[in-house]
Amino acid sequence: MKPPRFDYYDPHSLDEALALLARYGPEAKVLAGGQSLMPLLNMRLVAPAALVDLNRLPDLAYVRVTPAGLALGALARQRQVERAEAVVQGWPLLAAALRYVGYPQIRTRGTVGGSLAHADPAAELPAVMLALEARLVLSSQRGRRTLPAAAFFLAPLTTALAPDELLCEVQLPPLPPRTGHSFQEVSRVWGAFALVGAAALVTLDDAGRCQQARLALTGVGPVPQRASAVEAALAGEPLDAERLRQAAALVEQDLNPESDVHASAAYRRHLARVLAQRTLQAAWRRAQEAQKA
Amino acid sequence: MNPQQQRVVSVIVNGREYTGTVPTRKTLADFLRQDLRLTGTHVGCEHGVCGACTVLLDGQPVRACLLLAVQAHGARLETVEGLAAADGTLHPLQQAFQQCHALQCGFCTPGLLMTLKAFLQENPAPTAEEVREAIAGHLCRCTGYLHIIAAALQAAAQLRGERA
Numbered sequence A: 001m002k003p004p005r006f007d008y009y010d011p012h013s014l015d016e017a018l019a020l021l022a023r024y025g026p027e028a029k030v031l032a033g034g035q036s037l038m039p040l041l042n043m044r045l046v047a048p049a050a051l052v053d054l055n056r057l058p059d060l061a062y063v064r065v066t067p068a069g070l071a072l073g074a075l076a077r078q079r080q081v082e083r084a085e086a087v088v089q090g091w092p093l094l095a096a097a098l099r100y101v102g103y104p105q106i107r108t109r110g111t112v113g114g115s116l117a118h119a120d121p122a123a124e125l126p127a128v129m130l131a132l133e134a135r136l137v138l139s140s141q142r143g144r145r146t147l148p149a150a151a152f153f154l155a156p157l158t159t160a161l162a163p164d165e166l167l168c169e170v171q172l173p174p175l176p177p178r179t180g181h182s183f184q185e186v187s188r189v190w191g192a193f194a195l196v197g198a199a200a201l202v203t204l205d206d207a208g209r210c211q212q213a214r215l216a217l218t219g220v221g222p223v224p225q226r227a228s229a230v231e232a233a234l235a236g237e238p239l240d241a242e243r244l245r246q247a248a249a250l251v252e253q254d255l256n257p258e259s260d261v262h263a264s265a266a267y268r269r270h271l272a273r274v275l276a277q278r279t280l281q282a283a284w285r286r287a288q289e290a291q292k293a
Numbered sequence B: 001m002n003p004q005q006q007r008v009v010s011v012i013v014n015g016r017e018y019t020g021t022v023p024t025r026k027t028l029a030d031f032l033r034q035d036l037r038l039t040g041t042h043v044g045c046e047h048g049v050c051g052a053c054t055v056l057l058d059g060q061p062v063r064a065c066l067l068l069a070v071q072a073h074g075a076r077l078e079t080v081e082g083l084a085a086a087d088g089t090l091h092p093l094q095q096a097f098q099q100c101h102a103l104q105c106g107f108c109t110p111g112l113l114m115t116l117k118a119f120l121q122e123n124p125a126p127t128a129e130e131v132r133e134a135i136a137g138h139l140c141r142c143t144g145y146l147h148i149i150a151a152a153l154q155a156a157a158q159l160r161g162e163r164a
């Protein structure tokens, strides 16, 4: 037997799940897709007293378009989200980035919520949520609160979730018309976590100028980051390849990556600049196509 | 029996129903191998990376090392033991692996076969590039992968009813 001993619960209602979390507090671990938690259990790097398995909760596996945008339930699987027509049409940045998360077999089980709650500093989805300005709905017996993605990620593997809280829903506001997207990353091998990854959105105004650019990066610090200097340099400007290149170079002002076993700080900074430029270019091209259509 | 530590688990594996009593912390891979004696599902890394333990859960490929047996209760599973016909005739994928020399030691093979079975059902006419992406989550230390890609394409052609 590999995982350490724990009390296993598979609640059949949200109330029951929240009651268990209230009872066990930091001694409990939530089990969603298990694609990060089960390796930790198999290697005995964690030993929770209780495991609260969400997989028998009805009605949490939804991908739903609402008047406020897209709503993803806690059990929405990565593979399900990546293939949902509403996501491909309305939030293609998310669908594009999901292809980089592990492998199809991992995404069959892995959830979007689990990736955010895990908060690996090299994970793709947290950066995507910053770019999409997601709102995260957290529930506990004490009540419900909604946080912007930017306030959710606190440190590597650390989020604003209290021990008795569940991430219940991820909400994505609709994107403005004439918006193009791009997600790209550099990793050692296909399917691995990013060394550095970039998510870009470019929105054009009626005249074809940049109305708004958003750029978020992963793998360049303890938490994903928006590149505010780059975004400010592009807002309101007419775009061409040279201007995008110059703006992308500003990404180095926004970031302070550290060296680790996977890459040096200088290499990460280099990748951030290259990926910023490539993703902004690609997003701009798509925005132009959207404008023509 | 403390239901938080031990449970009765019923699953349908390759069309046959099995029931067993398992500790809740036992993985599905170990349940298949140790309790059900279905040792075709291999266990390599036990943290999701190598793909050797891949089985189909309600038709979808998953890592059996990253599921608890108790989570599979009520599910329909397919493992490599279910691929060949009852009379022993190999599945077109198995035939293609044999013909294309897509295995040497065979450790990675059961997982690859299950991934490819689900993949070819979804995408009956893949390109070589799509096959590469489909099998990216499997490590093979023997073949260098090229023969596996060839076998997948040959099996796809045969399953479409074309001569390979």
Ligand SMILES: Cc1cc2nc3c(=O)[nH]c(=O)nc-3n(C[C@H](O)[C@H](O)[C@H](O)COP(=O)(O)OP(=O)(O)OC[C@H]3O[C@@H](n4cnc5c(N)ncnc54)[C@H](O)[C@@H]3O)c2cc1C
Binding pocket: A029, A030, A031, A032, A033, A034, A035, A036, A037, A038, A039, A074, A100, A101, A102, A103, A106, A109, A110, A111, A112, A113, A114, A115, A116, A117, A118, A120, A122, A123, A124, A125, A161, A165, A166, A167, A168, A191, A192, A193, A194, B047, B048, B049
């Ligand atoms: C081979 C392999 C390759 C991978 N490659 C990548 C990659 O390239 N990029 C990447 O980002 N990830 C990668 N992963 C991790 C994978 O994406 C996980 O699916 C994801 O990080 C966690 O989602 P999950 O649903 O499986 O969560 P789980 O493993 O079930 O949980 C992860 C953590 O989040 C907590 N949690 C989960 N859901 C909730 C919730 N609703 N509320 C509160 N807490 C919750 C759990 O308690 C746990 O601490 C890889 C994993 C494997 C095995």
Ligand code: FES
Binding pocket: B042, B043, B044, B045, B046, B047, B048, B049, B050, B051, B052, B053, B054, B063, B064, B065, B066
């Ligand atoms: S043993 Fe499950 S992926 Fe390696």
Ligand code: FES
Binding pocket: B102, B103, B104, B105, B106, B107, B108, B109, B139, B140, B141, B142, B143
């Ligand atoms: S045939 Fe030996 S590992 Fe693939």
